[in-house]
Amino acid sequence: MSITYKDAEGVQGMRTAGRLASEVLDYLTPHIKPGITTREIDRLAAECMKKQGSVSATLGYQPSGYPPYPASLCTSVNHVVCHGIPNDKPLKKGDIVNVDVTVIKDGWFGDTSRMFMVGEVSIAAKRLCQLTYDAMWHGIVQVKPGMHLGDIGASIQKFAESNGFSVVREFCGHGIGRTFHEDPQVLHYGKPGTLEELKPGMTFTIEPMINAGRKEVKELGSDGWTIVTKDHSLSAQWEHTVLVTETGYEVMTLSAGSPPPPPFVNA
Known part of the structure; x- marks a missing residue:
């Protein structure tokens, strides 16, 4: 496993990129209401990135075996688990949507x-949206030198399942830096004390996908990207990029509009 450890300069670069990604979500927040299409959300995000001087990492992104991704972000509505492609269908009252931005x-x-x-x-x-947010933070607070990736996954899984939800297995968090996806893989389930040991300078995402129903997922139709719950139950996801510091963690994807951490984080 070739994990890259970020030096002071790398950490500063990651902080800036993380804040800008979060600021795209701040920019979109007032627009996400009934009647807007996810394609319009995508257009607004591209406009914001242009103003920032950042570029979308997803537009044209093409891992092996996939078609090029056609949009500046992912919009996953209701039972879409991840990688939903923006389209012309208006959002309606009662929908939940995950907006995933990488700059x-x-x-x-x-x-x-x-x-x-x-x-x-x-x-x-x-409840699903709130508890998925809390699940992400249950993972984040495990991050400090000497802990293991398994501690993050186990903490998320225990919390989600104790609340009657299930954790998607097929997709995970990932190392990130000068490339979009690097080592390590960050599972959102597992056993405490297992997998890679956390060391200062590691940067990775924690991004649990939690289903209201069963954990099984499937690929939808022929676009090569969209993943949905097999039982059509709702799915939610939150994501932060974190840094392992000398004493704990730093969340690198914070901005003025970021939701505050849950009360247990500071307790």
Whole structure:
């Protein structure tokens, strides 16, 4: 496993890219309401990135075996788990949507996502969004030197499953830096004390995908990207990029509009 450890200059580059990615989500927040299409959200994001002097990491992104990704961000609505492609269908009251943004600035990648509730949503949808956010933070607070990647996954899995939800297995967090996806893989389930040991300078995403129903997912149709829950249940996801510091962690994808951490984080 070839993990890259970031020096002071790299950390500063990652901080800037992370903040800019989060600021794209801040920019989009007032626009995400009933009637907007996800294609319009994508257009607004591209406009924001242009003003920032950042570029989208997803537009044209083509891992082996995939078609080029056609948009500046991913919009995953309701039972779409991840990699939803923006389209012309208007969002309606009661929808939940994950907006996942990755920008490149001066060669560094910043990757973050948030859930948005469109108008008034059901109590069940609200609970899923909130508990998925909490699950991400249960993973983040495990991050410090000497802990292991398995501690992050185990903490997320225990919290999600104890609340009656399931954790998607097929997709995970990832190392990030001067490339979009690098080592290590960050699973959102697992056993404490297993997998790679955390060391200062590591940067990776924690981005649990939590389903209201069963954990199984499938690829939707023929676009080569969109992943949905097999049982059509709602799915939610939140994502931050984190740095392992000498004493703990730093969340690198924060901005003025970022939701505050849950109360247990500072307790």
